[in-house]
Amino acid sequence: MIKRIILACLVAICSSLAYGQISYGKITYERKTNLYKKFKNNGDVKEWLREEDKNKVDVFELYFNDTLSVFKPQESDLVERMSWATSKNVVYQDYRRNTRLTEKTIWGEKFLVQDSVRQFTWKITDSKRKICGYQCRKAIWTANDSTRLYAWYCNEIMPSIGPESFVGLPGTILGLATEDGGVIYFAKSVEVLKPDAAALIPKKSKLKLYTVAQVISILEQQWGKEKWLKTMIHNNFGIW
Numbered sequence: 001m002i003k004r005i006i007l008a009c010l011v012a013i014c015s016s017l018a019y020g021q022i023s024y025g026k027i028t029y030e031r032k033t034n035l036y037k038k039f040k041n042n043g044d045v046k047e048w049l050r051e052e053d054k055n056k057v058d059v060f061e062l063y064f065n066d067t068l069s070v071f072k073p074q075e076s077d078l079v080e081r082m083s084w085a086t087s088k089n090v091v092y093q094d095y096r097r098n099t100r101l102t103e104k105t106i107w108g109e110k111f112l113v114q115d116s117v118r119q120f121t122w123k124i125t126d127s128k129r130k131i132c133g134y135q136c137r138k139a140i141w142t143a144n145d146s147t148r149l150y151a152w153y154c155n156e157i158m159p160s161i162g163p164e165s166f167v168g169l170p171g172t173i174l175g176l177a178t179e180d181g182g183v184i185y186f187a188k189s190v191e192v193l194k195p196d197a198a199a200l201i202p203k204k205s206k207l208k209l210y211t212v213a214q215v216i217s218i219l220e221q222q223w224g225k226e227k228w229l230k231t232m233i234h235n236n237f238g239i240w
Helices: 002-020 212-223 229-237
Strands: 025-034 055-064 068-073 090-094 099-106 109-116 123-131 134-144 147-154 172-178 183-191
Touching: 099 212, 099 229, 109 212, 123 147, 123 172, 134 172, 212 229
Parallel strands: none
Antiparallel strands: 025 055, 025 183, 055 068, 068 090, 090 099, 099 109, 123 134, 134 147, 147 172, 172 183
8 A cells, every 4th residue: 555655656746747847849038249348359349339339139039849949030120230240040950860050141141051969068066046937057168268158057948958059958058158248148038839840940941051161161261361250250160
């Protein structure tokens, strides 16, 4: 009798946990970019960038289920100021096949870049905070000697996903920031809805597929004499 009671309790607990975990939905993120920090190596940025324009805000949407996701800029009819100053990638990821397809626009030219799902070595901390009502735990990724990223992930939302192509934590990333605060992503809303499966799969395109190395080679051929080439490559193919 006691064994049956214990078994029933375990089943109830497992069912409750499974019910409380989210495996599909839509997350809306707001990204804030400090352009003074982004273009700090481009001479005296304050001479050509006004103080009121230094913080640029972009909004993105992440649709996902337990195997697929698409991260893309939110559609808007508003005329955007400083549209050239930040990139707006569309990122499709298939976690079963370990594939990633990124749509990039660099100086008006569109590229389709194929790659595998990225791998990260995260250090999980005990620090916690709430984002959109979800309890999140802080993790740190050291990109290189000078750059670290902080991520806040929620294990109530089960897929190991996040903004752009950031993955690899035991839950979904709802907040992401560079150590200097130059780029910050935070979820503004989480909606539990089943996305159209077709919307999570890249549509057929006439654009040629490239690897990251091939796109960098093209940029070097086109802009090799420009002093800002390295900055452009870093902004498009650095940690993001």
